[in-house]
Amino acid sequence: MSAGVGVDLENLWIRFGDFVAVRDANVNIKGGDFFSFLGPSGCGKTTILRAVSGFLEPSEGNVLIGGNNMKGIGPNKRPTALIFQNLALFPLMKVWENITFSMEIAGASARDRRKRADELLDMIALSGQGDKLPSELSGGQRQRVAIARALCAEPDVLLLDEPLSALDLKLRQHMRTELREIQKRVGITFIYITHDQGEALTMSDDIAVMRAGVIDQIGDGKAIYNDPATAFAASFVGENNVFRGKVSKLSGNEALISTNRSGDLLARISTANHGKLKVGDDAMMFIRPEALSLATSGSTGDNFVTAKVTHEEFEGNTFNIFTEGDGGKEIKVSIPNLGQSFDDHTGQPITLEYEASNAVVVPAGELANE
């Protein structure tokens, strides 16, 4: 993989009137990385992308591409190419004309353009489709044409604004793999915007989790998933059971939380919050459904939760048990389906067990809705 061109955001603020869309963003994206901005809609991730591509001037701070400050440089002069959410293929141009639009602008001859278009069409497995109109292609094919058009401009950085959101599930999963492969092949920096954690986790080298204009956490997929820095990151990425409470005891990087409804529970403090929690602080503890398992009933301790099963679900790869803990606290448990026999527990009281290293404590904070 070539070194590629990095992108840096320095103290980036973007305001629209009184509304702050991006608040003091600091991100270093390494050259050749696949970097994702993950967040719910309206969190400012598209705004960051528009600032990088040059459609928007930051209110404060700088965008650096390959170390060069992009202040005052228009989108047509930046070494970036953007893949729009709606793809924005030119409807009146044939596929090959679409792909080589950047060459037409540069004044290349029709013969050269056609040649380059055919190469790119081969790459995206659409050989011979160059004379069709975009409207004559399927969703996934259009998607690939948009990628080819962006790559034809030979950008240093490719920006993708939720390009898969319009596709159906199967195609989306297929395109994830394809995008990742294309990125490895061309070796340029990809900056990917998504609200789909699955996309972010499967494709990215690094992910920035965004909430209401603020970047909560930057890290690789595992760090984001296993070691969330904030309550928002913990609740937005993947499923999590949240227990609210106060820190009652600290021992090294573990904390005993006296939860509001489920008694005292032990958990690991996430890396970003080492040394930041004090006894008596409001805290939130997160346990993933798959980190819980069924224990022999009657077991007690600071890594056991008692609950009553309300209903069960078979999801194929997992059995989901929905339970109600003490005081009506909802807890979800996922048990991998390994072909074992599985009894119906509905209505029964059960005891759940987890390992303290699989539970994470962060300071109390805003959760992602849904």
Added chain:
Amino acid sequence: MMTSDKIIRVSIWVYLAIFFAYLLGPLLIMSLTAFNSPGFPRATPWECLTFDWFSALFQDERILNGIKNSVLVGIGTIILSVSMGLAGALMLTQIWPKLRATYYTIIIAPILIPGVVIGISTLVFWDRVNRMLGLGADSFLSNGLFLTIIGQSTFIASYCMLVLVARLQRYDMTLTEAALDLGATHAQAFRKVLFPFMMPAIASASVLAFLASFENYNTTTFTFGEYPTLTIELAQKVRYGITPAISALAFMIVILTVFAALFNEANIKRKEMVAEARKDATVGELAGKIEVPGILSRNTPAMLLILLLVVTVSVIGSSFVYSPNQCIADVHEQKRIETELRIQQLRDQRAKDAAEKAAKEGAAPVQKQTAPKAGNNSGFGGVFAPSTLDNSDN
């Protein structure tokens, strides 16, 4: 159920018939008058089929000059109105949203202002400008051509803007952004992406602008100066009485319109057929030329167009051979005979009346035979009749 269905269907047809009679009836009658020989345009009584009114039309210097000026003004109006309309439409999409409603009202206002007012104000304003620049009455600014184009464009540009805005609303602004992102300048993005997209609307706006300009009278009447347009010439001609030559002109305009409409329809149909053919085309065919069935198969408008063309050419061809002179002479002769006959009849009738009267009043010898009694048939109660004086003496 059946019968009420039938009634509805019949009444729809009747309604349609009335509707189209109302729309097209006058055009039909007028077209007929262009081919009838009497000197005043009328469809009945039919006298002789003639093409002379067309040659009369083509010999009329003023009409020809009017057409030339109208075309000149029309082209100028297209260029000015469509570009102003496009600029106005683009501005509407770019302007600060809170100002949009106000801007729209301002830009639409010329449509609501009476053409007469626009005409007068154009004349007054540019006359001032002309004088301010110290130019004479025959300068470019005041010789009529410029004034008419400017005056008409004042409101035609608003029409154009409406047409263009409708298309522009369907434009995806990210397409321009995509072009910019791929390295295009704003001018290139406009030329290569937005402009081709707007082309159909620009074409319709041009047609609209030309037609609106061609038929305009009330603005032009103030501004035409040395360039009287067709409508101005026609209006002036009508003051001295109208001839079927004007019907002939109108007929030609109707035929040209039908031609244009059919051509447009045939074109649309052809595009549909190309799109249809592309769907089934193989990759190889797409790269080459798309085979579309010949123009005549399955394309009704094209067939009608060709039919109309053939009919028109043959009618024009036969008009050079056909001479209505014999017919006109015959009609003339017949009319003379009829008139004489009528006169004779009147004379006979009068003689008969006189004889009857003489027989009836034979007993009264005082009355003179040579002074006919006016009676109450004449105007003013017969006060000017010669016999009135006699009676008043009694």
